[in-house]
Amino acid sequence: MTGENGGRVxxxxxxxxxxxxxxxxxxxxxxGWLGGQLVTGxxxxxxxxxxxxxxxxxxxxxxxxxxxxxxxxxxxxxIDLRATAATGLVLIVVLVVAFLVEIARGHSGxxxxxxxxxxxxxxxxxxxxxxxxx
Amino acid sequence: xxxSDGMKNQVRALRLDKGLAQGxxxxxLGVSRQTINSIEKDRYTPSLPLALALARYFGVxxxxxxx
Numbered sequence: 001m002t003g004e005n006g007g008r009v010x011x012x013x014x015x016x017x018x019x020x021x022x023x024x025x026x027x028x029x030x031x032g033w034l035g036g037q038l039v040t041g042x043x044x045x046x047x048x049x050x051x052x053x054x055x056x057x058x059x060x061x062x063x064x065x066x067x068x069x070x071x072x073x074x075x076x077x078x079i080d081l082r083a084t085a086a087t088g089l090v091l092i093v094v095l096v097v098a099f100l101v102e103i104a105r106g107h108s109g110x111x112x113x114x115x116x117x118x119x120x121x122x123x124x125x126x127x128x129x130x131x132x133x134x
Numbered sequence: 135x136x137x138s139d140g141m142k143n144q145v146r147a148l149r150l151d152k153g154l155a156q157g158x159x160x161x162x163l164g165v166s167r168q169t170i171n172s173i174e175k176d177r178y179t180p181s182l183p184l185a186l187a188l189a190r191y192f193g194v195x196x197x198x199x200x201x
Contacts, residue, residue, distance in 0.1 A: 062168050073165040074181050075172060 014056065014070040021052030092119050143200045146174040148192045163187050 025048030032041020058064040066076050099112035149159050149170075156174075160167040165184065172178035173188075180188065189196045 062166065073169050074184060075169040075178050076166070078178075 014065075014068050017067065017069045018052035018056035021048045021055075025049050025052075088119075092116070095119060143173065143176060144194075145170070145188060145199065148194065148199070149174075152192070159191075162191060 022045075025045035028044030028048065029038075029041035032038055032044065035041075055064055055068050062076075066072060066079065072080070095112050095116045099109045099116055102109045102112060149156070154162075156170045157167045160170045163170075163184065169178065169180075173180055185196050185200060189199050192199065
């Protein structure tokens with residue numbers, strides 16, 4: 001967030017995010033293997049590895065560096081915060097619409113009911129904690 | 135920080151007076167060149183620590199720079 005690092009550029013390793021992509025791809029592969037869907041797991045690993053490779057070898061674009069996590073400063077922290085909020089908003093809208101569609105089709109609304117409840121509780125709890133922390 | 139509310143700042147003028155490129159000023163302050171560019175164009179309002187660092191760097195007050 002703003003000022004947490006004194007406005008300074010955070011120069012973390014440019015390989016951290018690509019490595020996390022490959023690591024998550026490995027988890028997808030493991031889950032697919034455990035579930036008897038090895039091909040799906042392999043596809044997941046390839047997609048995540050390709051994404052990691054692209055952001056690792058891409059140039060000095062600020063967007064790519066932001067996605068990669070290196071060279072972030074206070075302005076990019078704000079961009080990251082807004083992008084995260086926009087992502088959360090889109091997900092919540094999709095959840096609510098999916099819940100309503102499921103209800104209208106005569107179904108229970110699950111799993112959207114629980115996901116929506118988790119989102120709402122997380123937001124309320126976050127507001128309370130952040131307000132308390134000042 | 136929120137986006138600028140229309141204030142005109144003197145960052146660009148002060149930087150040019152010193153004959154600095156945006157990248158040089160950014161390096162001196164420990165931020166990205168794009169952040170300096172956004173501040174100069176009033177698209178981004180810096181945090182208080184960064185505003186103070188800018189003012190100290192140029193030897194002016196925050197009011198003189200952003201007022």
